[in-house]
Each structure stands twice: as C-alpha cells, then as structure tokens.
Amino acid sequence: MAGIYIHIPFCKTRCIYCGFYSTTLLDMRNEYIDAVCREMKLRKNYLNEPISTIYLGGGTPSMLDEDNLNKLFLYINNVYSVNANAEITMECNPDDVTPEFANIISRLPINRVSMGAQTFSDKRLALLHRRHNADEVSKAVMLLRKAGIHNISIDLMFGFPNESIEQWKEDIATALSLNVEHISAYSLMYEEGTPLWNMLKNGKIEEIDDDLSIAMYNELVSQLTASGYEHYEISNFAKPGFRSRHNSSYWHQVPYIGFGAAAHSFDMKSRQWNVADVRKYIKSINSNIIPMERETLDKDTIMNDIITTALRTSDGIDLKKVENMLGSEYSNQVVKNAAKHIDEGLLELKGGRLKLTKKGIYISDMIMSDIMIV
Incomplete structure (x- = not known):
C-alpha cells in the first residue's frame, strides 16, 4: 500500500502562525495544477504499489475550482492504481464550504474532509488572521454532511496568549457538539520566522506557562476519551474506525509520493522534497525536470x-x-x-x-x- 500527497500552496491571506510553504499568487492556480499533473506523469514509476490514501493539503486546497479538482483526480486515476476503498482527504477552510462548494465535493471522489477550526473564539481567530468566524465551522459541517461526507476532521489549537483553561474547555465542548469523526489538537507553536514568532520576540504577546499547557492537554485527553474518541497519536483522536489512514502511513513507514511545490516523498530507501517556490517548480516541471533534492537513508x-x-x-x-x-x-x-x-x-x-x-x-x-x- 502507498499514499499520494498533493500540496496546494495557495491562500487568500497567510495565517500568522503557519510555517508551511504557501503563497498568495492566486492567478497561478491553473498553471500550477497543470504542472502537478505533468509531475504525476514524470514520476509514474516511483511507486509500484496500489494507492490506499490520497491527501490534498496546503495551503488551502478548497480554493481550487471544480475544473482543477477534476483534472487532478483524472490524472491520478490515469497514472496510478487507486484502491476502491481508498481514503481521499481534502483540507478545507470553513468559510470556503458554501452550498456550491458542497455540491462540488459531492461530485468528487473525496470521502474525508479536514478543516482548520483552531478555536471557536472570534477574538482568537482574529489574532491568528484566520478568514473564518466561529459560526462558520458548524455550518460547514452541516453542509458537508448533506454532501455525503461522513468522515470529517477538525483541527484545534490551545495555549493562546492569555487563554484560560475555562476558555479551552469551552472550545472542547463546542468541538464535541459537532460530533465529527476525528479531532487533531495542538499547542500553539511559535515557528521561527512567522509573524507570530516576531510578536513573541518583540514582547507583544506572551506564551502561556508549561503547567497551564499541561493542564490544557490533560483536559483535552480526558474529555475526548470520555466521549468515545480513541487517543491514537499524541495530538490525534478518532472515533473507532476513523483514524487518519494517510497520516498513519507517515507514522508507520508506508511509502508515499508528494506532488507540487515543497511536497515530500518517501520510498523506504530515500526522502525527496520539491523546491518550495511555485514559479521555480512550474518552470522546472515544464522543462521535464523534477526540482527535487534527495537524501538516501541509512x-x-x-x-x-x-x-x-x-x-x-x-x-x-x-x-x-x-x-x-x-x-x-x-x-x-x-x-x-x-x-x-x-x-x-x-x-x-x-x-x-x-x-x-x-x-x-x-x-x-x-x-x-x-x-x-x-
């Protein structure tokens, strides 16, 4: 078994905490998807195993239109052998999940959606420069259910500056009320070079102390496990049968191939990663050269x-x-x-x-x- 990861780096705006490669060059989406499809053909012999998971990550994959999404899946199925029961995940921003977008999802082979809720406080969402508001998460879940998505994951964050454990309990309670199949939760990280890191360095915000962070994590584990979620990875919780199969492949040495700028691949013997630059990536792929570095693993x-x-x-x-x-x-x-x-x-x-x-x-x-x- 093997997996496919496709990096969609486009965002309307950048969140201040994000350390992943992203770009706001939205006018390059069509050209980029063409290059990703070309990379699939160039690397068709990289994996000689059936595909059991596909993951569209970002960035913001929900910013792609239906034509681009259809093209991606057309090429995947033309180049690779995809299992009939493959887990196919797409990351979405809650505010992108409109009735029109839900209809698009219903026509695609996507059977799992992962959304970055992060928090249900509009004030904390504003701090992160997230585009959505708290109410849009529940609306998105409802629309995805109507579109036939029965495997929904949400991401949460805890440990915001000045956040109390009572506020964190409220976020957990709201997350549980959504009755989603999977929850990932992470302590707010201060990635060097991000605007959030600069705010911390310049004394504009302060990290919470370790004791409070541990208490928040304990509260998370206690409430989610009591509600029937399996604590199957340090930061991940799933209802029975709903572990993230794709992410589990990363944790258990299953080979995968990554397409797109900054995407990583692993074939059990080496790791490869593409250049983290949309323009350089497209130019190289259009010249039939895969712009990657490789590390052979001992x-x-x-x-x-x-x-x-x-x-x-x-x-x-x-x-x-x-x-x-x-x-x-x-x-x-x-x-x-x-x-x-x-x-x-x-x-x-x-x-x-x-x-x-x-x-x-x-x-x-x-x-x-x-x-x-x-």
Missing part, C-alpha cells in the same frame, strides 16, 4: 525516523517489523536504550511493541532523543 536514520514517528502513536514501535526491516541488532539496541525509561514507567514493552505510557507522553521528545541510535 539504517540508523530509518531507525531514528521510526522512533520519532511510531513512538508518538498508541501502537508504538513494532519491534518485529524493525527486525524484519533493519535486523535484530536494531530492535535489540532500541530495547536496550529504552530500559531506563521502562524501569521509570515512561515506556512499556508489551506484545512486542514499545510504547509511551501516559506519564511518558509529557516528556516524549526527551525520551525519543534518549533512545535514538547514535
């Missing part, structure tokens, strides 16, 4: 990638899979490196899998760093 790097991804999940590291991929010396070394943390109750070794305990989640980055192969 066994140590693959093992460390597994540690920093699989260990974030409730499945943990499958030591038998590690042994089959890399050899018993790697599975044995990881267990050896983990011994201290197992003794301290931060990790557990059960059923051939190494997992974080609830206690270990709070210092997961330190634990991962500690058990890496050096």
Whole structure:
C-alpha cells in the first residue's frame, strides 16, 4: 500500500502562525495544477504499489475550482492504481464550504474532509488572521454532511496568549457538539520566522506557562476519551474506525509520493522534497525536470525516523517489523536504550511493541532523543 500527497500552496491571506510553504499568487492556480499533473506523469514509476490514501493539503486546497479538482483526480486515476476503498482527504477552510462548494465535493471522489477550526473564539481567530468566524465551522459541517461526507476532521489549537483553561474547555465542548469523526489538537507553536514568532520576540504577546499547557492537554485527553474518541497519536483522536489512514502511513513507514511545490516523498530507501517556490517548480516541471533534492537513508536514520514517528502513536514501535526491516541488532539496541525509561514507567514493552505510557507522553521528545541510535 502507498499514499499520494498533493500540496496546494495557495491562500487568500497567510495565517500568522503557519510555517508551511504557501503563497498568495492566486492567478497561478491553473498553471500550477497543470504542472502537478505533468509531475504525476514524470514520476509514474516511483511507486509500484496500489494507492490506499490520497491527501490534498496546503495551503488551502478548497480554493481550487471544480475544473482543477477534476483534472487532478483524472490524472491520478490515469497514472496510478487507486484502491476502491481508498481514503481521499481534502483540507478545507470553513468559510470556503458554501452550498456550491458542497455540491462540488459531492461530485468528487473525496470521502474525508479536514478543516482548520483552531478555536471557536472570534477574538482568537482574529489574532491568528484566520478568514473564518466561529459560526462558520458548524455550518460547514452541516453542509458537508448533506454532501455525503461522513468522515470529517477538525483541527484545534490551545495555549493562546492569555487563554484560560475555562476558555479551552469551552472550545472542547463546542468541538464535541459537532460530533465529527476525528479531532487533531495542538499547542500553539511559535515557528521561527512567522509573524507570530516576531510578536513573541518583540514582547507583544506572551506564551502561556508549561503547567497551564499541561493542564490544557490533560483536559483535552480526558474529555475526548470520555466521549468515545480513541487517543491514537499524541495530538490525534478518532472515533473507532476513523483514524487518519494517510497520516498513519507517515507514522508507520508506508511509502508515499508528494506532488507540487515543497511536497515530500518517501520510498523506504530515500526522502525527496520539491523546491518550495511555485514559479521555480512550474518552470522546472515544464522543462521535464523534477526540482527535487534527495537524501538516501541509512539504517540508523530509518531507525531514528521510526522512533520519532511510531513512538508518538498508541501502537508504538513494532519491534518485529524493525527486525524484519533493519535486523535484530536494531530492535535489540532500541530495547536496550529504552530500559531506563521502562524501569521509570515512561515506556512499556508489551506484545512486542514499545510504547509511551501516559506519564511518558509529557516528556516524549526527551525520551525519543534518549533512545535514538547514535
């Protein structure tokens, strides 16, 4: 099984916290989609496995019109073998989900939508420079349901400057009232180089303290699990049967190919990433040259990638899979490196899998760093 990721970098405006590659050059959308389709043909032999997941991310994929979306799926199906039950996700901005857009969705093979709600406070949305308001999220969910989408994910953020735990509880309650199948929740990050980072650096805003951040995370886990969501990855929660199959492929070493500017690919032996520039990307693809850099992965790097991804999940590291991929010396070394943390109750070794305990989640980055192969 394998996955396809398509990066749609176009945004009407940039959110002040976003560290992903995006552009406001909206007049280049048609030309860009033509280049993405051309890249598919140029790289048709990259994956020799059926496609089980497709993900349109961004940027703002919901800014594409129906013609561009139809063209993308036409090329995907012409170039690749897509499983009949493939998970096909599209990221959408809540305010883009109009009745007209919902009708477009209903005519496409998309069966999962991911929306960045972030918060249900208009004041906090304004701080982030988000385009939508809080009421538009519930309206979007309703329209998507009518369009036949029965797998909806929303993103939430916590830890805003001056945010109280009571305000965060209100956001969680509102999210739960939407009854969506999947919720991702992240602490507000201050990515270097973003406007939000500059505001912090210049003293215009302050980060919340660690104790409050931990309390907010605890509240999130407690309320979502009590409401029937499975806590299957540090920041991700799903109703039974609704884990993100595409994102899970990243965490469990499933090969994938990325199309578009700044898109990444992984074939089990190497990583590749395209140039993060729409104009350079289009020019290169139109010359039949894929504008990518490549990193060949040695066994140590693959093992460390597994540690920093699989260990974030409730499945943990499958030591038998590690042994089959890399050899018993790697599975044995990881267990050896983990011994201290197992003794301290931060990790557990059960059923051939190494997992974080609830206690270990709070210092997961330190634990991962500690058990890496050096």
